[in-house]
Amino acid sequence: MYNTIRFDIHEAGYAQMTLSRPDQRNAVSLEMVEELKDALERAKEADIKCLVVTGEGSDAFCSGGDLYDFHADLTSEDVFSTLYKMKEFLYDLARFPLPTLAILNGHALGGGCELATACDFRYGPEWASYGFIQGRLGIIPGWGGGALLYKRLPSLVAYRMLVESKPFSAAQCLEMGWLQDIYDQSFIKEEMERILQPFLSKSTDQIKEFKQQYIRYEFPISLSVEMDEEVRRCSTLWGNDQHKKAVNSFLTEKNK
């Protein structure tokens, strides 16, 4: 049914969205944004206790926005409307009525970290690295994921991750609180059971109450305004020379 993702409802009581462009390191294309939105609506209707977001392949969970679709030469108006679609998805994901878990199958970079941050909890393998690298590309996060990061982590820790703009190791991410746990990919079935057990062992009514309380406490509707502001500020930075050079050099290198 979808070209860029898979969506499954597991009998154990959870839904799973899998980014499925492993050859592009699961970069988020514009088609993927639409498919993610559609799948999220389906997950809202499903009889489940939690939602898992993961990626296909053994390299990357997500390499951020597809640099062909979100290229640097867009006008700031065009870029705003392009980035905004993913902001809407991340906001809806953050306020999803049930717990959401990012089971990272590999590296998360740029928008890949934003997507993971929109989930309530993150679990990653020891070997992978995780970084809000947008600062090295002359921009800031453009999907509202920076605003979400400030909600997930103590503000100075979030600020550090954003301003250093580098990939951090799994151990560092665990210490900073961005990862909730490191898991062993060679025992993925057992590890998934372990990670999901606290969620699946509760009644649906309980699990909804836990999440609703968290949303009331941490994610008021005003969060959307903060995320919009981030998209707007990122759009303003989009056309700068550093960003153009960074994106063009990535695309040129890959097309050699």
Ligand SMILES: CC[C@@H](C(=O)O)C(=O)SCCNC(=O)CCNC(=O)[C@H](O)C(C)(C)COP(=O)(O)OP(=O)(O)OC[C@H]1O[C@@H](n2cnc3c(N)ncnc32)[C@H](O)[C@@H]1OP(=O)(O)O
């Ligand atoms: C635009 C939104 C913005 C935001 O709001 O946050 C961002 O997300 S900015 C961040 C954009 N992301 C990046 O700059 C990361 C780019 N990718 C990488 O650094 C690397 O690919 C990797 C993730 C570290 C993986 O490295 P490796 O395993 O060595 O794979 P390759 O680099 O050889 O890539 C394989 C293949 O995938 C294509 N690819 C990778 N990332 C993207 C991307 N973001 N957009 C489009 N395509 C991507 C890459 O071009 C290769 O294709 P082929 O050469 O055709 O095999």
